Amino acid sequence: MITFNNVCKIYDSSTKKIKAVDNVNMTVEKGQICVLLGPSGCGKTTLLRMVNRLVSITEGSIELDGKDIYSLDAIELRRSIGYVIQQNGLFPNMTIEENINIVPKMLNWDEDKMKKRYKELMEMMGLNPEEYRKRFPWELSGGQQQRIGVARAMAADPPVMLMDEPFGALDPIIREHLQNEFLRIQRTVQKTILFVSHDIDEAIRLGDTIAIFNDGQLMQYGTPDEILAQPKNQFVEDFIGDDREIKRLTLLTVKDLLAKKNKINETINLQKGENQVVIDLDTDLRTALSMLLSSTPEKALVTDKSGLPKGMLSIADFEALTNVHPQSLKTMVH
Ligand SMILES: Nc1ncnc2c1ncn2[C@@H]1O[C@H](COP(=O)(O)OP(=O)(O)OP(=O)(O)O)[C@@H](O)[C@H]1O
Ligand SMILES: [Mg+2]
Missing domain, CATH: 3.40.50.300 (P-loop containing nucleotide triphosphate hydrolases)
Known part of the structure; x- marks a missing residue:
């Protein structure tokens, strides 16, 4: 010390x-x-x-x-x-x-x-x-x-x-x-x-x-x-x-966010053709946000290391963490 x-x-x-x-x-x-x-x-x-x-x-x-x-x-x-x-x-x-x-x-x-x-x-x-x-x-x-x-x-x-x-x-x-x-x-x-x-x-x-x-x-x-x-x-x-709200996102992982929202292992409801984007649980949220924004619709399937589905992630989930509205986050990333 x-x-x-x-x-x-x-x-x-x-x-x-x-x-x-x-x-x-x-x-x-x-x-x-x-x-x-x-x-x-x-x-x-x-x-x-x-x-x-x-x-x-x-x-x-x-x-x-x-x-x-x-x-x-x-x-x-x-x-x-x-x-x-x-x-x-x-x-x-x-x-x-x-x-x-x-x-x-x-x-x-x-x-x-x-x-x-x-x-x-x-x-x-x-x-x-x-x-x-x-x-x-x-x-x-x-x-x-x-x-x-x-x-x-x-x-x-x-x-x-x-x-x-x-x-x-x-x-x-x-x-x-x-x-x-x-x-x-x-x-x-x-x-x-x-x-x-x-x-x-x-x-x-x-x-x-x-x-x-x-x-x-x-x-x-x-x-x-x-x-x-x-x-x-x-x-x-x-x-x-x-861009401090964006920088804050690098400190947390997708797992932290889903845990906070009690969304780990929630029912996964996939529409055909949706969820082209797959994100690992350990991905940092800054990277996850960029991945989400480049997919249509802006949703991703979250999996663990062995590829097992663990939940869904969408832009709206980010609201739980930042002081910035999810829509504003979008403009900050780009
Ligand atoms: N040996 C010294 N004699 C007189 N002034 C000094 C001496 N060493 C540093 N200073 C002054 O003290 C202040 C702090 O210097 P210091 O080297 O600790 O800064 P620093 O934060 O490490 O800067 P940098 O990021 O450029 O390395 C500066 O104003 C510098 O000019
Ligand atoms: Mg120095």
């Missing part, structure tokens, strides 16, 4: 003072991903680097599992926190294996243990351990380098991870692929993660919670659904975009 108590950071140069972080209070629960979201210069990196004491705190305190980070030994603290630097920060003169082994080496792991861990991490990241072992960072694509950056931060299996835009500067397809891989890995490793992003879609996809910042101040802290359903002020509303 990470707790921020009235945290402030003032950068004090000879010419001016910049309040980069302004009285931040929040708690990130153990095993959860909190996305720090906001425009460039709002203080995300500063807040992150205060947690591993790379940036000092001007006022307030930060606690890890209830212990003030300044009561802990700085070296011990940094060993228990994996840090993925903005723009991956791999050492160009070290091979991929050497880069990944930096922290294990500092911890004096024996060779066998390091070799085993290197192999395990590369496999986790979907990269062939042998193929990349002796290569240098510049011999890898941007996406591969970012994966090595994540693997390096995870090497000694720290319970806490600080990730500064680890998937920034990637094209959308690779980015989505890495996000999905990251979520898959997190389901088993269950680390407490602060993840910096300036992309609302990434925040919705990855965050158990989202903290939105502007000018160093925490504007809103909540689950993606809370933030999308009830933006607290004009800044948040503008930042998340006017």
Whole structure:
């Protein structure tokens, strides 16, 4: 668990003072991903680097599992926190294996243990351990380098991870692929993660919670659904975009909707020629809505993984979930 108590950071140069972080209070629960979201210069990196004491705190305190980070030994603290630097920060003169082994080496792991861990991490990241072992960072694509950056931060299996835009500067397809891989890995490793992003879609996809910042101040802290359903002020509303009801749909599946409407296993009444569209129960509602809108009539048969019919879905069902009339949803999707 990470707790921020009235945290402030003032950068004090000879010419001016910049309040980069302004009285931040929040708690990130153990095993959860909190996305720090906001425009460039709002203080995300500063807040992150205060947690591993790379940036000092001007006022307030930060606690890890209830212990003030300044009561802990700085070296011990940094060993228990994996840090993925903005723009991956791999050492160009070290091979991929050497880069990944930096922290294990500092911890004096024996060779066998390091070799085993290197192999395990590369496999986790979907990269062939042998193929990349002796290569240098510049011999890898941007996406591969970012994966090595994540693997390096995870090497000694720290319970806490600080990730500064680890998937920034990637094209959308690779980015989505890495996000999905990251979520898959997190389901088993269950680390407490602060993840910096300036992309609302990434925040919705990855965050158990989202903290939105502007000018160093925490504007809103909540689950993606809370933030999308009830933006607290004009800044948040503008930042998340006017299609927030559509974005909310990506958080839920067809199964959630049918369950909410008590429609799972209701009698399925098919007219001949109807229901060309078949939707899996686990499809997210944003995708399901697009599928419905491209079918005539706007109805779909819902099935489970083995193809067994589970219910029917129509546009009207969406009314139960959003604050927007189903007809308006249609225009928002197109
Ligand atoms: N070492 C420093 N000395 C003085 N000012 C700094 C320093 N580092 C950051 N700042 C200022 O503090 C503010 C917050 O910077 P920070 O790097 O935390 O923002 P950010 O949200 O990470 O931005 P980005 O999305 O561009 O990475 C900015 O106004 C920045 O210019
Ligand atoms: Mg930054």
